[in-house]
Amino acid sequence: MLPEVGHFALILALLLAAAQSLFGLVGPWRRDARLIRAVVPAVTGQFVMLALAFGCLVWSFVHNDFSVQLVASHSNSALPIYFRVAAVWGNHEGSMLFWVLVLAVWSLSVAAFSGNLPAAFSARVLGVLGIISTGSILFSLATSNPFARLQPGPPDGVDLNPVLQDLALTLHPPMLYVGYVGFSVAFAFACAAMLEGKLDQTWARWTRPWTTVAWMFLTVGIALGSWWAYYELGWGGWWAWDPVENSILMPWLLGTALIHSLAVTDKRGLFKSWTLLLAILSFSFCLLATFMVRSGVLVSVHSFAADPGRGIFILALLALTIGGALALYIWRAPLLRSQAGFDLSSRESFLLFNNILLVIATGVVFGGTLAPMIADGLGLGTISVGAPYFNPTFLLPMLPLLALVSLGMFAHWKRGGLGGSRRRILGSLALALAVGLAIMLGLYGDRSLLGPLGVVLGLWIIISALIDPVDRLRRGLSLPPAIAGMTLAHVGLGIITVGITTMETRMLERDVAMKPGDSVQLGDYTFRFDEVRDVEGPNYDAKQARVEVLRDGRAEVLLLPERRHYWVQRQSLAEAALGVSWRRDLLTTLGEELGEGAWSVRLQVRPLMRLVWLGSALMALGGLVAAMDRRYRRREREAEAASAAAVAQGQPQGQQA
């Protein structure tokens, strides 16, 4: 019964979403106040219906209703209840329902927090969101109905794929989806501004917190996915340039560019049409990512048995969204010229370079990801593009970007001339050089070029990011959340840079055959393979190896890697064992029995791996803190008064273009 209620609620949500887009777009156009007032109730109603539909699906999973096809094919009565709930979005149909629910939550938040926006503008924003929602719900109902029944239902389900039975992975897709869908808000703000034919600094100020929050979720989602691949796939790979990973990275890069471009539009009223274009592109790449994952057009280790019919539907949705928005852009963007100029070494210039480099990086990843598809389409043979292409070409824009991040933080708005900050620039660079080279040459004896370079650049970012806030605090000035958040995110970027460089250049890895009693030396560490014994889990049995790691003859850590055999899906999986500290991660993975009591084992030492996760966390936290700034939530009048006051005090912010 409940699945039918859910199905019905989903249909009602579709109608309400259509009503929402109709009221939201027609209302402001016909200047009909009644229609505009009807938008928010439609949004609320849509949210209630989708929450009901999602609730019904969760109920079916929790209560093991195997007559629902989705439950039968992705859950099992032996599955712990936590994973039964997570299984709701661990599959295509459920995750699409989750997607539309998240969109409804974002729409509802826009409705709830838009008290400071003009009614017609927020109606347009919600109208655009309504169109996206209508398309997505239609997709869910037409091609991937989560409530389809099986008659008769099987006695038990076939279980969730064991690699998906993991805490990080149950959180990874929701975070990612919240991020993807969050960019629809920036997209809707951009479309609404184009429909109004008016885009001013206030618009940028409204858009910023939404973009930053969406970006934060995307950051957390990527980090969780990478972390999962790192320890659950068991082979220590944290980033493989896989098409699906690339498809997540591209909207993140564009979103990062958008955040910085919005800052310029907000502070200086510049880059207006560029900001609009980035807002459209960021969301388009979010849709593209969904298309890539769900259509199976790309060869990927993450492709979970996809369906071409769905691909065509998403592609049509994608073409309509991007095509419509770009047409609107071509029509309306020329109205939105910015007039002010700026110097070559002003902060605007640095942010412009930031944007160009991030877009180049996106282009490089895009080219490499789509090349196999294009070559295949043109009959040039089946090719694959991997790390040998992506690593050097991605570094090409990223290295100058990292250097410019530090320099840009010393630049002023509008006026050029870094001369006034010369001492600070040279001082911070000297400090970064001294510490970085001391670590890389002294501690690790690294003679390579890239290792020390990356570490020095990372340290320089950390130091330059801290100079301004420390200065403010010393002078007794307040530290607004926007600046505190920016500092956190930049420090996070610096920490990630140091972590990735050190880990990638100083990593040690070996595949070996080991018998009980064997020892293998890897760098400073001795891995001693003690024994293999049988253990049993809730839905699997396993062989567990005991590997003692010693450093200078002293026991450092005991690692217990497992090779698990899941009963229901009859799958054999390696569960890697990690020994984590700030210095390094030690990783062992148990392969298979090789005969004569020997096992294949992969041993890895990854220095400073933890910094990658710490840096990601700081970046996300920075986004959250910055979005909390009250400045973004003030009414138009108050904001103008405040910025006029700031100009009167001679502070270089909020100058009118």
Place this chain on the structure above:
Amino acid sequence: MTPTRRKRLYLVLGILAGVAIAAVLALQAFRSNVMFFFDPTQVAEGEVQEGARFRLGGMVQEGSVQRVSGTLETRFVVTDFKHELNVTYSGVLPDLFKEGQGVVAHGRLNAGGIFVADEVLAKHDEKYMPPEVERSLKRGESRLEPAQGG
């Protein structure tokens, strides 16, 4: 030209130059690092450039997996049901590597015509067949049904 315009011109020229350099370098990296995919039939017909590193795809032939006892070395046969190719690999095999399943291996042919793999990939969803392997099997108009139609 006014100073502002000149400055803007330099800026635009600089950006264009940067983008052009990036594009050229990216294409270069692309040309030298792209890997082609071949199935055993294409290898048998000599389509592979000598000494080139490539991706080999097909099914692991039933009963062909042999281990050199106590070492990491594994030998197996990759087939597209028309031609076969001997593969040797020294390393830890992925979780889903099984006889009768699709596989993709990276490596080169040695002088004896044996494919020496340095990386072996199997997909982590057992219902899933690498599309390139599936297409290669269809091309071969195999009389045999692939084990799991993907």
